[in-house]
Amino acid sequence: xxxxxxxxxxxxxxxxxxxxxxxxxxxxxxxxxxxxxxxxxxxxxxxxxxxxxxxxxxxxxxxxxxxxxxxxxxxxxxxxxxxxxxxxxxxxxxxxxxxxxxxxxxxxxxxxxxxxxxxxxxxxxxxxxxxxxxxxxxxxxxxxxxxxxxxxxxxxxxxxxxxxxxxxxxxxxxxxxxxxxxxxxxxxxxxxxxxxxxxxxxxxxxxxxxxxxxxxxxxxxxxxxxxxxxxxxxxxxxxxxxxxxxxxxxxxxxxxxxxxxxxxxxxxxxxxxxxxxxxxxxxxxxxxxxxxxxxxxxxxxxxxxxxxxxxxxxxxxxxxxxxxxxxxxxxxxxxxxxxxxxxxxxxxxxxxxxxxxxxxxxxxxxxxxxxxxxxxxxxxxxxxxxxxxxxxxxxxxxxxxxxxxxxxxxxxxxxxxxxxxxxxxxxxxxxxxxxxxxxxxxxxxxxxxxxxxxxxxxxxxxxxxxxxxxxxxxxxxxxxxxxxxxxxxxxxxxxxxxxxxxxxxxxxxxxxxxxxxxxxxxxxxxxxxxxxxxxxxxxxx
Numbered sequence: 225x226x227x228x229x230x231x232x233x234x235x236x237x238x239x240x241x242x243x244x245x246x247x248x249x250x251x252x253x254x255x256x257x258x259x260x261x262x263x264x265x266x267x268x269x270x271x272x273x274x275x276x277x278x279x280x281x282x283x284x285x286x287x288x289x290x291x292x293x294x295x296x297x298x299x300x301x302x303x304x305x306x307x308x309x310x311x312x313x314x315x316x317x318x319x320x321x322x323x324x325x326x327x328x329x330x331x332x333x334x335x336x337x338x339x340x341x342x343x344x345x346x347x348x349x350x351x352x353x354x355x356x357x358x359x360x361x362x363x364x365x366x367x368x369x370x371x372x373x374x375x376x377x378x379x380x381x382x383x384x385x386x387x388x389x390x391x392x393x394x395x396x397x398x399x400x401x402x403x404x405x406x407x408x409x410x411x412x413x414x415x416x417x418x419x420x421x422x423x424x425x426x427x428x429x430x431x432x433x434x435x436x437x438x439x440x441x442x443x444x445x446x447x448x449x450x451x452x453x454x455x456x457x458x459x460x461x462x463x464x465x466x467x468x469x470x471x472x473x474x475x476x477x478x479x480x481x482x483x484x485x486x487x488x489x490x491x492x493x494x495x496x497x498x499x500x501x502x503x504x505x506x507x508x509x510x511x512x513x514x515x516x517x518x519x520x521x522x523x524x525x526x527x528x529x530x531x532x533x534x535x536x537x538x539x540x541x542x543x544x545x546x547x548x549x550x551x552x553x554x555x556x557x558x559x560x561x562x563x564x565x566x567x568x569x570x571x572x573x574x575x576x577x578x579x580x581x582x583x584x585x586x587x588x589x590x591x592x593x594x595x596x597x598x599x600x601x602x603x604x605x606x607x608x609x610x611x612x613x614x615x616x617x618x619x620x621x622x623x624x625x626x627x628x629x630x631x632x633x634x635x636x637x638x639x640x641x642x643x644x645x646x647x648x649x650x651x652x653x654x655x656x657x658x659x660x661x662x663x664x665x666x667x668x669x670x671x672x673x674x675x676x677x678x679x680x681x682x683x684x685x686x687x688x689x690x691x692x693x694x695x696x697x698x699x700x701x702x703x704x705x706x707x708x709x710x711x712x713x714x715x716x717x718x719x720x721x722x723x724x725x726x727x728x729x730x731x732x733x734x735x736x737x738x739x740x741x742x743x744x745x746x747x748x749x750x751x752x753x754x755x756x757x758x759x760x761x762x763x764x765x
Contacts, residue, residue, distance in 0.1 A: 319454030
């Protein structure tokens with residue numbers, strides 16, 4: 225038997241972000257790296273200089289290799305320089321969601337083990353609500369009022385101006401010896417039933433994710449960064465752009481009505497739209513200027529029917545991927561994929577299986593949990609920070625368990641069905657809440673929706689749809705059922721409909737379905753069975 229060649233460890237210069245940025249500053253220092261929505265720009269030399277200075281400022285207060293540093297900032301120059309500067313020291317970047325408050329905020333601060341925080345001044349007062357902290361001692365922010373400063377000091381926190389992070393020369397940065405398997409960042413994913421988990425990302429993991437998600441773009445492209453840097457949705461596109469020699473445009477906040485105009489102003493040629501963003505964009509009134517922008521290629525996640533219509537209305541190519549903070553774009557589609565509803569096919573370097581509850585593979589076409597592993601080390605997350613039990617559960621039997629239900633067709637196309645815990649079982653039929661939600665969202669009066677299973681008196685579950693309507697909109701329950709019975713199998717049409725002002729959400733904007741499930745059939749729920757309406761094979765009776 226022929227012996228397989230030994231795998232060679234990657235060169236740190238090829239995937240360690242501080243070294244890639246330093247090389248770009250040397251070789252292309254005068255070229256634009258970042259265009260900001262305040263009209264300013266950074267060259268590659270500017271970006272490296274800002275990062276070095278901020279890193280040197282952190283070093284002056286004792287931050288060293290492998291130390292975690294918290295960054296609680298919206299997208300912008302400080303957030304970007306802080307991330308890069310932390311990594312210049314070989315330290316670990318830990319972004320905090322700007323929506324976090326109270327116990328959520330305290331959990332992240334405590335779990336991270338960080339002693340230093342770079343904080344936006346509008347957010348700093350929220351620290352007092354959950355102080356004191358066991359390790360956090362130094363906060364870089366701007367608090368002008370002396371009385372407020374004394375409150376922080378009483379809570380054990382020393383405040384220093386952010387400007388002090390930018391006065392130290394950092395010509396000797398980045399430090400030597402940062403390796404591809406060193407921890408680059410910890411990204412906290414919001415928990416819907418438990419505390420947020422800190423996903424450990426090595427330099428090679430985030431680099432692989434960034435490169436694979438931006439496949440098909442070149443050094444001539446400029447990526448719009450409209451997703452926050454405290455999520456991989458923001459950092460992966462920055463990483464991919466740097467790795468491919470391209471540039472970025474940084475947006476502080478996504479606004480549907482001005483998004484395409486801002487893309488044109490900043491010269492963005494590529495970007496990412498979450499499914500809701502794509503839907504909101506499509507629901508804007510058509511304009512003659514719909515194609516008067518610089519975008520050429522957009523990733524839409526998930527790729528819905530609206531996303532395909534985006535291509536025709538706005539003129540850019542569309543593709544999609546399946547990705548999570550823990551993985552590295554294992555499934556990717558071609559541009560303008562012809563197969564409706566697919567996430568694409570497994571990319572080279574990844575193994576994927578769809579398995580049952582005992583981790584045995586299910587036949588093609590059947591639904592199971594997607595599990596993954598990669599050919600090369602350190603191209604997936606290596607665990608959850610200080611959560612060994614959660615790490616063991618996710619990686620049982622040598623495969624990463626995504627928690628997502630998928631199916632695969634004969635051609636190797638993968639289809640997201642639902643979160644495993646959100647699947648509904650009704651009278652022998654498996655129902656994807658994701659698919660029901662997609663059809664409800666097609667109704668012109670619906671702003672957002674969540675579909676959950678609730679206990680049935682007949683055993684198994686019934687389908688409950690919870691809806692929030694667009695401002696000023698109304699909806700008739702029977703009309704909604706007529707709308708859905710033309711688009712769904714009869715067994716998927718909801719029995720229960722509930723209208724709410726807003727859906728319950730986590731601090732990261734994820735709908736808390738566990739809250740809706742626990743509330744169940746409340747007094748304000750409309751029941752089509754009580755109303756005497758029967759649906760038999762798609763017909764209202």
